[in-house]
Amino acid sequence: MKSECSEHQKKIAASFLGDLTNEEKQALEAHLATCSLCRSERESYAQTIQQLALAGEEDVPQHFFIYPEKQSFNPWQLFSQMQRRWQAALAAAAALILWFGAATVSRLQIRSDPSGWSISFGRSDLDPTTLKEEILKAAERKNQESRAAWIREMQTEIARSHDSLTQQETLQLTSALARVDSRIAGRIADSEGHVRNDTQKLVSDLYRAVAQQRAQDLEAISLRFDSTEASNAIESRRTNEVLGTLLEVADLKLR
Amino acid sequence: MVQTGGSPVPLDPDQENFWIAASQRGDTRAFNRLVLKWEKTVYNVALRMLRDREEAAEATQEAFLMAFRSIRRLRRDSKFSTWIYRIVLNHCLTRVKQRPPGTYLSLEDASAVESPAPQLRIAETQVSELMQMEQRNRVWAALLHLPVDQQAVIELKYFQEMTFEEIAAVLEVPLSTIKSRLYSGLEILKIRLGSKT
Numbered sequence: 001m002k003s004e005c006s007e008h009q010k011k012i013a014a015s016f017l018g019d020l021t022n023e024e025k026q027a028l029e030a031h032l033a034t035c036s037l038c039r040s041e042r043e044s045y046a047q048t049i050q051q052l053a054l055a056g057e058e059d060v061p062q063h064f065f066i067y068p069e070k071q072s073f074n075p076w077q078l079f080s081q082m083q084r085r086w087q088a089a090l091a092a093a094a095a096l097i098l099w100f101g102a103a104t105v106s107r108l109q110i111r112s113d114p115s116g117w118s119i120s121f122g123r124s125d126l127d128p129t130t131l132k133e134e135i136l137k138a139a140e141r142k143n144q145e146s147r148a149a150w151i152r153e154m155q156t157e158i159a160r161s162h163d164s165l166t167q168q169e170t171l172q173l174t175s176a177l178a179r180v181d182s183r184i185a186g187r188i189a190d191s192e193g194h195v196r197n198d199t200q201k202l203v204s205d206l207y208r209a210v211a212q213q214r215a216q217d218l219e220a221i222s223l224r225f226d227s228t229e230a231s232n233a234i235e236s237r238r239t240n241e242v243l244g245t246l247l248e249v250a251d252l253k254l255r
Numbered sequence: 256m257v258q259t260g261g262s263p264v265p266l267d268p269d270q271e272n273f274w275i276a277a278s279q280r281g282d283t284r285a286f287n288r289l290v291l292k293w294e295k296t297v298y299n300v301a302l303r304m305l306r307d308r309e310e311a312a313e314a315t316q317e318a319f320l321m322a323f324r325s326i327r328r329l330r331r332d333s334k335f336s337t338w339i340y341r342i343v344l345n346h347c348l349t350r351v352k353q354r355p356p357g358t359y360l361s362l363e364d365a366s367a368v369e370s371p372a373p374q375l376r377i378a379e380t381q382v383s384e385l386m387q388m389e390q391r392n393r394v395w396a397a398l399l400h401l402p403v404d405q406q407a408v409i410e411l412k413y414f415q416e417m418t419f420e421e422i423a424a425v426l427e428v429p430l431s432t433i434k435s436r437l438y439s440g441l442e443i444l445k446i447r448l449g450s451k452t
Contacts, residue, residue: 017412017437019419044449048441051448052413054387055394057299061308064294064316065287066323081327 004031005038012042016049275335278326286323289335294319296415297343303410304347306399314350318343340415340425344407351403397447405440412437 011028014020020028032039079087102108110119271292277285297318302311322342329338398406411422419437423430 013438013441016441017434019434044445045441048445048448049413051390051394051397052409052444054391055303055398055414056391057295058302058308060294060298060315061312064290064298064312064319066283066290066319068283 005035008032008035008038009041012038012045015042016045271335275326275329278323279329283323286319286326290319293336293339297339299414300340300343300410301347303395303398303414304344304403304406305350306395310350314343314346318346321346337421337425340411341427344410344425348403348407393448397444400447401440401443405436405443408433408436409440409444 008028008031011020011024015025015028032042079090082090108119110117271289274285274288278289294315298311298315301314301318302308305311305314318339322339329335398409401409407426408422411417411425417425419430419433422433426433
């Protein structure tokens with residue numbers, strides 16, 4: 001094979017791949033017109049390409065439709081399906097929560113001092129005893145203030161009431177109070193009288209009932225005594241009779 | 256260029272874009288329209304890459320599922336064809352590379368299993384059909400001997416009729432690599448297919 005042909009045969013492959021410029025195509029065609037070896041090579045490529053067409057295409061054995069899947073809850077998948085802006089918002093929220101969490105765990109303290117802002121980590125340098133005293137003092141101060149305010153308010157109210165009453169109103173108020181007092185006293189006396197009468201009646205009824213019961217009991221006791229006395233007399237008579245009989249028997253035996 | 260059917264009949268691009276947009280909102284019916292349009296192409300790509308009908312069907316189904324799951328990431332300026340070719344080719348390449356060493360699959364064998372003695376049932380009037388079948392098996396056998404990387408490039412160039420730039424976009428490799436693989440693949444095919452013609 002001539003070296004010229006070797007070069008052209010590379011171009012033949014390129015021509016079947018559509019990788020030649022117009023000038024290269026023209027040069028190749030000119031060479032092919034004079035070289036049977038290269039024409040044969042081109043024929044070989046052409047047959048290869050033709051045979052590839054025989055591979056053909058097959059019909060699908062089935063349709064490859066997809067169906068909604070029963071998805072288990074997968075947070076990552078849910079996140080990946082979100083729109084970009086929602087993903088960004090969620091990521092920012094998560095970062096903020098993490099930042100607060102880390103700040104809580106590390107006891108981050110940010111203070112504003114007269115000299116400026118200060119940031120520190122770890123335990124607070126506040127003394128709990130001092131803090132407690134401060135809180136108690138603040139509470140007491142608050143109480144004192146509240147009490148003073150209440151006293152001022154009451155004094156104001158009393159002064160206002162005293163000033164607002166005229167002499168006539170004071171007299172009217174005094175007589176009204178006297179009337180109310182007398183009415184209450186009368187009511188109490190009436191109530192006492194009612195209570196007394198009711199008590200007397202109750203006591204006399206009770207006495208009567210007790211006396212009646214007592215009389216019945218005495219009568220029953222008397223009857224009981226009488227029957228006991230009678231039975232004792234009978235018993236005594238029988239004993240005497242037995243003793244008499246025994247004496248008579250003894251007397252007869254002695255004789 | 257090889258006339259095998261190639262890409263599906265081009266439909267209204269707006270219609271396809273509409274289906275893509277609906278699929279991105281999770282509409283499976285819209286995505287199934289895309290499946291209907293592309294399934295034959297995708298299946299035949301998988302079939303030529305895997306040489307096994309059952310495995311090709313499986314790979315096609317998986318490729319469409321992967322496409323549906325990730326369609327939200329398909330940008331508006333991207334072509335669906337480029338994207339679906341990339342998915343199915345990468346999936347097939349992964350499958351081929353995962354095969355145990357020495358595994359040999361061919362449709363020639365598959366045909367033999369499905370019809371043990373086809374020539375006995377074919378009348379003399381159908382001799383041309385038998386010859387066509389034999390030639391087809393030769394093509395399959397020649398493709399079988401290509402390295403998978405070259406095979407993918409040949410697939411896109413001759414069966415999907417893509418330009419070098421489109422192939423580079425699908426496979427995400429440099430243009431020079433694409434050309435190199437194409438020249439090598441074509442040379443191998445010429446040797447294998449040209450020897451008995």
